[in-house]
Amino acid sequence: MAEPTVAVIGAGPAGLAAAELLAPRCRVTVYDRMPSPGRKLLMAGRGGLNITHSEPLESFLQQYEAAEPWLRPAIEAFPPAALRDWAEALGQPCFVGSSGRVFPRAMKASPLLRAWLARLDGLGVTLRTRCRFAGFDDAAAVRLDTPDGPELIHPDATLLALGGASWARLGSDGAWSGPLADAGVPVVPFRPANCGFVVGWSAPFAERHSGTPLKSVALRSGDRMSRGDMIVTADGLEGGAVYPLAAALRDEIERTGRAVLTLDLRPDMQAAELAARLARVRGRESLSNTLRKALSLAPVAIGLLREIGDTPPPRDPVALAGLLKALPIVLTAPAEMDRAISTAGGVSMQGVDDRFMLRARPGSFVAGEMLDWEAPTGGYLLQAAIATGRAAAHGLLAWLAERIP
Ligand SMILES: Cc1cc2nc3c(=O)[nH]c(=O)nc-3n(C[C@H](O)[C@H](O)[C@H](O)COP(=O)(O)OP(=O)(O)OC[C@H]3O[C@@H](n4cnc5c(N)ncnc54)[C@H](O)[C@@H]3O)c2cc1C
Incomplete structure (x- = not known):
């Protein structure tokens, strides 16, 4: 047959x-x-x-x-x-x-x-x-x-x-x-699934930093953590560090209309060490110079610190270190489905x-x-x-x- x-x-x-x-x-x-x-x-x-x-x-x-x-x-x-x-x-x-x-x-x-x-x-x-x-x-x-x-x-x-x-x-x-x-x-x-998210950047931030990676960061959403790199997009964030949390973030946005991603810009350093390094830089330096000199923070990370929140970042070393370790980023929607992995x-x-x-x-x-x-x-x-x-x-x-x- x-x-x-x-x-x-x-x-x-x-x-x-x-x-x-x-x-x-x-x-x-x-x-x-x-x-x-x-x-x-x-x-x-x-x-x-x-x-x-x-x-x-x-x-x-x-x-x-x-x-x-x-x-x-x-x-x-x-x-x-x-x-x-x-x-x-x-x-x-x-x-x-x-x-x-x-x-x-x-x-x-x-x-x-x-x-x-x-x-x-x-x-x-x-x-x-x-x-x-x-x-x-x-x-x-x-x-x-x-x-x-x-x-x-x-x-x-x-x-x-x-x-x-x-x-x-x-x-x-x-x-x-x-x-x-x-x-x-x-x-x-x-x-x-395994998608980016919309944050809604200001025009100057998007123009300057869209396409720029944030290297070796840690992210947290509820009790889930991930580490790796992520990329600033024209209207939000995507990349390997985001994807492991994406399903939970997407579900949270579906339930409540938003989700908060907590970003640790220096996961390999404790907050106290960050604060000590920040305190060593002279007080009259600008915020950008302080962050650059104390922590070699990339311009995109410094931009993000300024972009998030309604008020300028604190100058007090302990408060600033706290923000560097837990910067809350509000996500409003998953990015376009066609770009999802x-x-x-x-x-x-x-x-x-x-x-x-x-x-x-x-x-x-x-x-x-x-x-x-x-x-x-x-x-x-x-x-x-x-x-x-x-x-x-x-x-x-x-x-x-x-x-x-
Ligand atoms: C940028 C990117 C990076 C990725 N990296 C990884 C990775 O490193 N590791 C990993 O595990 N996964 C990765 N993935 C995911 C992985 O590639 C997919 O999950 C996998 O290819 C799915 O296999 P599949 O055969 O089910 O579907 P597909 O690979 O999507 O294949 C489906 C096929 O069906 C064809 N097709 C669709 N509709 C029709 C139709 N109506 N008639 C005829 N043909 C049709 C399509 O042309 C396609 O060739 C990545 C995905 C992307 C986009």
């Missing part, structure tokens, strides 16, 4: 992982709406490509919070160590960074993606680009918009891995949510069975960021995208096996 045909739609990490697993057993065609595959993966590579995290599996899984029970079987079946081995087998040796994050030594995605696509080609996978999933037709068909016009395909099974709803120019525009909702699939509205929302857990098959559409499976889960940056996103791609592919094979002996 002929091999079953499978359409994998979405050539991001989830779709490619599914195709790799399916290819030895099925005739696989991967479709993507963009002219080339894996564009968001390539973008992730610009930040070094943090593919997973080296922490123990139990604490790793806790990063998915409410979705943890849902994702657990997929990640246990393809855990971080397996992902690392897989990358290494594609010729990309990995290392663990100081924060426990795992990166390929090449610190970019292009060699990994090249090797991955070559492997898929070797497995006989066909890639068709510029083909957009436009919805389902009758029970057996999938509608595509292609450069030659609309096309109906009739694969034996379909696996959708269409991504979330950010960085639309890289392909994942979330437009699939309409056709899936029309097909009776419960879809939770998208929300930005990832999105929450998507196909609801209730909409799929434990094989990642759509309950409303037997024979159609879903994987990756298009599912309604979220996690911080740190490698958790790629890990879950790839692990769910593989889990959905396993589910698809099991479903086919029940139908096609």
